[in-house]
Amino acid sequence: MKIxxxxxxLSFLFLVFQTGxxxxxEMTLQVKGSDTMVNLGQAWAEEFMxxxxxxxxxxxxxxxxxxxxxxxxxxxxxxxxxxxxxxKEIQMAQANGIEPEEFITALDGIxxxxxxxxxxxxxxxxxxxxxxxxxxxxxxxxxxxxLEIVLLSREVTSGTHVFFREHxxxxxxxxxxxxxxxxxxxxxSSQAIAEEIALNPNAIGYYGMGYTGDxxxxxxxxxxxxxxxxxxxxxxxxxxxxxxxxxxxxxTKGKPQGLVKDFMDFxxxxxxxxxxxxxxxxxxx
Amino acid sequence: MFEKKWSxxxxxxxxxxxxxxxxxxxxxxxxxxxxxxxAKETIPLFKSLPISKFLFGHRWYPSTESPHLGILPLxxxxxxxxxxxxxxxxxxxxxxAFYVSEIAPVKIKYTLKAIIELLAAIPSVxxxxxxxxxLVPLIKKIFHLPTGLTAFSGSIMLAFMAMPTIVSIAEDAxxxxxxxxxEAAMALGATQWQMLWRVVSKAASxxxxxxxxxxxxxxFGETMAVMMITGNAAHIPHSIFQPVRTLTATxxxxxxxxxxxxxxxxxxxxxxxxxxxxxxxxxxxxxxxVHRGRNE
Numbered sequence: 001m002k003i004x005x006x007x008x009x010l011s012f013l014f015l016v017f018q019t020g021x022x023x024x025x026e027m028t029l030q031v032k033g034s035d036t037m038v039n040l041g042q043a044w045a046e047e048f049m050x051x052x053x054x055x056x057x058x059x060x061x062x063x064x065x066x067x068x069x070x071x072x073x074x075x076x077x078x079x080x081x082x083x084x085x086x087x088k089e090i091q092m093a094q095a096n097g098i099e100p101e102e103f104i105t106a107l108d109g110i111x112x113x114x115x116x117x118x119x120x121x122x123x124x125x126x127x128x129x130x131x132x133x134x135x136x137x138x139x140x141x142x143x144x145x146x147l148e149i150v151l152l153s154r155e156v157t158s159g160t161h162v163f164f165r166e167h168x169x170x171x172x173x174x175x176x177x178x179x180x181x182x183x184x185x186x187x188x189s190s191q192a193i194a195e196e197i198a199l200n201p202n203a204i205g206y207y208g209m210g211y212t213g214d215x216x217x218x219x220x221x222x223x224x225x226x227x228x229x230x231x232x233x234x235x236x237x238x239x240x241x242x243x244x245x246x247x248x249x250x251x252t253k254g255k256p257q258g259l260v261k262d263f264m265d266f267x268x269x270x271x272x273x274x275x276x277x278x279x280x281x282x283x284x285x
Numbered sequence: 286m287f288e289k290k291w292s293x294x295x296x297x298x299x300x301x302x303x304x305x306x307x308x309x310x311x312x313x314x315x316x317x318x319x320x321x322x323x324a325k326e327t328i329p330l331f332k333s334l335p336i337s338k339f340l341f342g343h344r345w346y347p348s349t350e351s352p353h354l355g356i357l358p359l360x361x362x363x364x365x366x367x368x369x370x371x372x373x374x375x376x377x378x379x380x381x382a383f384y385v386s387e388i389a390p391v392k393i394k395y396t397l398k399a400i401i402e403l404l405a406a407i408p409s410v411x412x413x414x415x416x417x418x419x420l421v422p423l424i425k426k427i428f429h430l431p432t433g434l435t436a437f438s439g440s441i442m443l444a445f446m447a448m449p450t451i452v453s454i455a456e457d458a459x460x461x462x463x464x465x466x467x468e469a470a471m472a473l474g475a476t477q478w479q480m481l482w483r484v485v486s487k488a489a490s491x492x493x494x495x496x497x498x499x500x501x502x503x504x505f506g507e508t509m510a511v512m513m514i515t516g517n518a519a520h521i522p523h524s525i526f527q528p529v530r531t532l533t534a535t536x537x538x539x540x541x542x543x544x545x546x547x548x549x550x551x552x553x554x555x556x557x558x559x560x561x562x563x564x565x566x567x568x569x570x571x572x573x574x575v576h577r578g579r580n581e
Contacts, residue, residue, distance in 0.1 A: 066541055089544065148431040155517075155538050156348040165349075179346055182358065182520035185434055185528050188512060188538060199422055202431040 027259050029057040033067020033080030034159050035189070036108065036208045037248050041080050043275045048266050055259065064159035071251055072096055077260055079251040082108065082159030082208075099254045104247040105267050107282035109209040109232035110164060112244070113194070113216040115201040119144050122220040122229040125243060129169050131204060134181030139202075151184035152193045152205030160190075163246050164206055206244075209237075210280035237282040248281065323558045330354075330551035339555060345519040345530075347539065347549040354552045356559070358519045362436065362529030366511060369440025369525050370447055370504045375497050377444070378451030382496070385452065386459040387481060398456075405449035413510035416442040421514055428526055434516030436529040442510050447500035454499060458492020459485060491574045498571035502564050508533040532556050 031041050038061035045057035062070075067079035072093045085093075085100055093100050112128065114120065120142060123131075130136040132151055140146045154161040170176040187193045190207035197203050198215035209232045212218050220229035223243050236242040256264045266272050273283040330339070334354060342355015385397050420441060425433030462485050470480040486493070508531075516528025517538065536553050543550040 062541055065544060069544060086544075088547075092544075092546075150432045156346075157539050157541065157543065162348065174350070179349065182344065183518045183528070185432065186517035186519070186530065186538065188517075192513075195417075196432070196434070200425070200432055 027055045029055065029078065029259055029263060030070075030076040031057060031059045031078045031080060032062060032070045032076040034064045034082040034248070035061040036082045036160060036210075037080040039210075040106065040248070040276065040279050040281060043279060044263075044267055044272060047271065047275060048263055051266075052262070057263070063157055064162075065157055068100075068251060071100065071253065072098060074098070074253075077253070078263070081249045081251060082246065083162050084249065085251060100251045101254055101256065103250045103252070103264065103267075104284060105250050106248040106273075106276040106284060107237050107245055108248050109237040109242050109245040109282065110160065110206050111209040111212050111232045112204065112206050112219045112221060113197050113212060114204050114219060115197055115199075116215065116217045117201040118204075118217060120219065121217075122222065124222050124224050124227075125168060125171065126224065128221070129171060129178065132164075132169055132180060132184065133178050134183060145201075147202045149204060150200060150202040151181060152187055152196055152203050153180060153184045154190065154193070154207070155186050155188065160207060164244075167246075168244060208281075234277065234280075234282050245282070320558075320561065323554055323561060326554035327551055327558055330548060330555050333548065334552075339552070340559075343521060345535070347543075347552060352548055352552075354548065356532070356535075356552075356556060358521045359530055359532045359535050359556070360559070361521050362515070362519075363505060363531040363533070365436040365522050365525055365529055366439045366443060366515060366531055367501060367504050369437055370443035371497070371501055373440060373444035374447040374451055374500055374504075378448050378496070378500065379455050379493060381448070382452045382455035382459055382493075383481060383486075386456045387485065388477075398453075401449050401452050404445065405453075409446060409507060409510045410513075412442055412445060413513035416510060416514045430526055432516060432528065434514060434528050435526050436515055436522060437525045439511045439515035439529070439531075440525065442514055443504045443507055446507060446510065447504045450503050451496045451500040454496035455489070455493045458489040458496065461492065462488040491577055494574035495571040498567050498574065502567045502571070505567065506533060506560065506564055508537045512537055532560055536560075 029045075031045065033041075038059060041059040045059050049055055049057055064079075064081040064083050067076065067081055068085055068089050070076040071079040072089065074096065079100075085102065090100060112123065118139070120139070123142070127136070127142060131142075131149060132153070134151075136142065136149065138146065138148055153164070165180060166172065166174075169178050169180060185196075187196065187205075190211045193205040193207055194211055194213065194216060197205050198213075209218075212232075218231060220231045221243050222229040228241075230236045230241045230243070232242050232244070237245045250264070250267070252260055252264070273285060276283045339354060339356060340360070341357050342353060343357055344353035344355050345358055346353040381397075381401070385394055385401075389397060416438060420438050421433035423433070424430065424435065424438050424441075428437075466484050466488055467480055470484045475483070511531050512534035515531060515534070517530045517534055518528040519530040519535070520527075522529045536556055539549070540553055543553060
């Protein structure tokens with residue numbers, strides 16, 4: 001009986017030991033945040049792990065807010081975010097003894113997409129704002145067919161949604177009272193928007209330019225009627241011509257040190273930036 | 286010696302008794318704890334926002350600088366989807382229960398029952414996905430709507446989900462009608478239809494009401510499928526052919542990203558309380574119906 005207990009204890013200890021070092025790697029990093037950036041983070045992590053076999057990096061999504069919240073509560077080492085940190089969040093981080101450090105790792109253009117059957121090819125920012133606030137309700141008001149406009153948006157907690165609201169609907173003016181039309185459909189993912197756009201000639205939506213495909217038509221955007229219309233291409237975003245573009249950010253706890261610093265250096269290296277381009281985002285150099 | 290053994294048995298008895306008692310009241314404790322937890326996370330919201338403004342506010346803009354947290358559009362959304370689903374599922378489900386228990390030949394009866402139970406086993410996310418790619422484009426085409434992501438699409442899909450609940454509980458109720466009632470009706474010269482409609486359905490009515498209420502509960506609390514196919518537009522719907530956002534979908538979609546301790550966070554818990562109270566009332570009605578049936 002005693003021997004049996006001993007074995008039980010031993011095997012239990014073994015189990016604990018094994019799960020604790022399941023990856024057989026000495027160093028781990030937790031990366032969490034923006035759904036827009038999760039594929040990018042994954043690609044960086046895979047390449048980095050190939051070069052440093054002793055390191056394990058776990059990349060998860062959940063959204064910019066989730067990532068920043070995890071950074072504040074200390075459950076991740078690096079937060080990916082497609083929006084800048086809010087002052088409230090900085091205060092909460094400081095209360096926990098964390099000084100978030102911001103890095104611009106890549107750029108992303110937000111593509112405005114419609115069904116390929118739609119006759120429109122271009123829009124100005126104010127036309128776009130009128131569409132998404134519900135002031136323009138039919139495509140014929142813009143020279144399109146007589147079809148009611150269906151608005152597709154990301155969820156209110158998505159970084160893309162927040163960026164679009166601030167820079168297109170409010171046109172960058174914090175005191176602008178305009179809001180998304182309440183009849184905008186809130187879709188759970190960029191993929192869901194792409195799917196509905198492909199099937200529905202009434203629809204208009206927005207998402208990161210990496211998601212565009214042949215089944216959607218991307219519109220050229222101009223700041224106002226007298227400016228040039230630009231398509232969301234890598235060159236146009238890099239040059240700053242395309243109006244609706246945003247930085248893809250990474251937040252770390254204070255100045256990066258050790259493994260976090262190695263990982264950040266890799267992201268900013270030529271290879272790290274090459275991965276950015278491979279995933280249809282825009283490199284910063 | 287004898288005394289010692291006796292007391293050991295008594296302790297054992299007592300232990301077993303207490304364990305069983307604890308198991309019995311565990312679920313009650315859990316429900317109470319859940320309610321306390323929800324209430325605790327909700328109270329901070331109502332310090333800054335009056336309850337009437339929360340329940341009857343027309344605007345749900347939770348993530349703006351000064352958030353609007355009115356859940357009337359969400360309540361209406363849940364109501365529209367639930368009503369639509371019930372209108373579809375109740376006649377179908379109850380008729381199906383009658384067919385299965387009273388009319389169908391034995392072989393068909395068991396096949397049907399097995400298939401209906403299988404329907405209950407399909408995960409709701411799968412039903413939602415099927416609805417998204419098949420039902421949604423179809424609805425858009427048939428009704429010439431700007432989008433197929435509407436309350437109606439959600440209702441149809443949820444009717445499928447409520448069917449197994451309604452059929453199996455209603456069928457139990459119909460089976461429980463004593464055969465002497467039916468025999469008496471037949472002996473008086475009633476046709477099968479007259480017997481089913483005037484005797485069996487009356488005798489089983491309390492069970493059928495309970496089945497319907499539990500079906501409603503199932504629909505009201507469903508999350509994943511409605512989130513995928515109702516469009517999630519937080520406006521007050523004017524018809525069932527418009528996109529809506531339900532209470533459950535709001536919690537599921539937004540909880541992941543709210544800042545802990547923000548007004549938005551507390552508001553989502555408050556929505557949880559609203560859901561809790563509504564399903565509590567639905568279950569209470571179902572329970573009441575069953576007891577009334579038994580006492581008659």
